[in-house]
Amino acid sequence: MNELENDPTRSLTIQLLEWLSRRPRTYDEVIDAWRTTCPRLSIWVDACIDGLVECDQGQPRVVSPSPKGLALLRKAGRSPT
Secondary structure: OOHHHHOHHHHHHHHHHHHHHHOOEEHHHHHHHHOOOOOOOOHHHHHHHOOOEEEOOOOOOEEEEOHHHHHHHHHOOOOOO
16 A cells, blocks of 8 residues: 555545546535535645645636645556546
8 A cells, every 4th residue: 555545634635636636626516525524534624725726716616636736646656637
């Protein structure tokens, strides 16, 4: 198993980035799927803070992995689609 996947939080971050890289996702779709009220499992918020995702200002707003997020996917051995 890749060292990035040994950390459950990082593994979920990789899953989020993979999910976003498959096709454009609206902000509402991302929030519906990844929002949580659990302060210990803030994958979406942490990805935003870490600069792993980008959210455009169009209507509807579209969320995608940032260059930093794509680099993390490659480092984890996952090629963005």
